[in-house]
Amino acid sequence: MRRRLINSTLAVVLVVIAVFGISLVIVETRTIENSAQESVQSEVVRLVSIVDSRLAGHERVESGVLSDQITPDRYARVDIPGRPTIEIGTRPEGGVITATQKGEQGETVRVEESRATVSREIGRTLLVILAVALLAVIAAVFLAVRQANRLTAPLTDLAETAERLGSGDPRPRHRRYGVPELDRVADVLDASAERIARMLTAERRLAADASHQLRTPLTALSMRLEEITLTDDPETVKEEAMIALTQVERLTDVVQRLLTNSRDPQTGSAVTFDLDEVIKQQIEEWRPAARATGRAVVRSGKQGLRAVGTPGAVSQVLATLIENSLMHGDGTVALRTRVTGNQAVVEVSDEGPGVPVDLGSRVFERTVSGRNSTGLGLAVARDLAEADGGRLELLQQQPPVFALFLSREADQAD
Structure with a gap:
């Protein structure tokens, strides 16, 4: 050219x-x-x-x-x-x-x-x-060479930018050349680079969230299958199989939830559900893991609460909190329910050393962890809670107390 x-x-x-x-x-x-x-x-x-x-x-x-x-x-x-x-x-x-x-x-x-x-x-x-x-x-000749360089150099630069985008490097270059038509092309390429960067970030985030969030249900499911292999009692096998099927359904719900949040974080499928049933389910799932380490998972507080949210998402949030307590905490893992205003609160605590002081304000950030873990669990749990209109907070660092706030059913009596 x-x-x-x-x-x-x-x-x-x-x-x-x-x-x-x-x-x-x-x-x-x-x-x-x-x-x-x-x-x-x-x-x-x-x-x-x-x-x-x-x-x-x-x-x-x-x-x-x-x-x-x-x-x-x-x-x-x-x-x-x-x-x-x-x-x-x-x-x-x-x-x-x-x-x-x-x-x-x-x-x-x-x-x-x-x-x-x-x-x-x-x-x-x-x-x-x-x-x-x-x-x-x-x-x-001088002017022609200068003008040709002025036109071909930006085109070469734009071609390199397009090649970088095609090779998976979506960083925008923000270069302009003083030629309106070429600057327009540069604007479009930069906008495309930003969109591709957001898409890649979302996909990487989905992959990280999925790998982390699927680990917990799969761990619980593997423990149930181990229980089945260790018993010859048909009734016990049947009971454990039913629990395993329930966990498979929750696993499917987790996958669907992650895909939905990756497309639109504000899209929720909140319904009114029995909070006691979800807490009971989680205690049953995690009791074998706690028993294996000589610990216990107990529940206290107000019962008969009905909350507004997605049962699968709430289960996943509680599973993340219980798993963190079993992995990083010590002593009994306690789940306590209470009511504050028009919200139902589920507190999860243990008797361990708690959250380090320097991580207290950043504990829900991605990649932030004090125990050599991925740092994704609490961040994803907070996203799941917020997608249903609730919130997840750290009420106390030592000993640790995490609280899940959920809206209550409008006509529910205190």
Whole structure:
């Protein structure tokens, strides 16, 4: 493209120079020739005037007197009736420019100039025109190269930006080039880069959330399957299988919930549900894991509460809090329910060292963890709670007390 821009610019300049140069040469040639003809004619008139005045005064007309009145390199001839012909200068050979004038005394004066003189003048003029044309071509080459670089460099840069986007590097470059059309393309590429970056971030976040959030239900499910393999009692197998199926359903709900939140975090499917049933389910699921470490999961507080939210999401939030207590805490894991205003509150606490002081205000941020974990659990749990119109807070750092606030059913009595 750069070569085509330079060639096209030079072609236009050369056409302009050719058109105007030829016209200028023709005009200048004619001007020089006309000027030479007028100069010779003017000299003839002057010589005729001198010869007339001398003949009228009966003075001698000689070549010595007239030679000072004629331009060098010109030839003059004076024919006076009854007198010898007077010649001044050397008669030119070849083409000449001539002018003849008859005087009042009957004399005839003829002046000739060689066309070689006029040709030299035309040649000098042509050299000047060619020099100017050459300078114009050089200037055109310089400007064409500069303009081509100004246009092709941004295009190359934009192509590199597009290639970077295609290779998975969505960082916008925010470069502008002072050319409205190219700047418009740069705006579109930067906007596309930002959209791709948001999409990649959302997908990475979904993958991280899914891997983390699926781990808890899968762990609980594997424990149930282990219980089934360790017993021969059909009733126990049946009971454990039913619990496992319930956990599979919750696992499916978690996946659907994560996909829904990845598309629109504000999209919820909140319903009125029995909060006691969800808490009971979680205690049953996590009791084997607590028993294996010599700990217990207990429940206290107000019962018979009905909250507004998504049961699967609430279960996942409570599962995350219980799992954190079992993994990072110590002693009994306690779930306590209470009412504050028009909200139902579920508090999860343990007897461990709690949350470090320096992490208290950042415990719900992604990648923030004090125990070499991923730091995603509490962040995802908070997102799930907020998607249902609730909230998850750290009420106390040592010993740790996390609280899940959910809206209550409008007509529920205290």
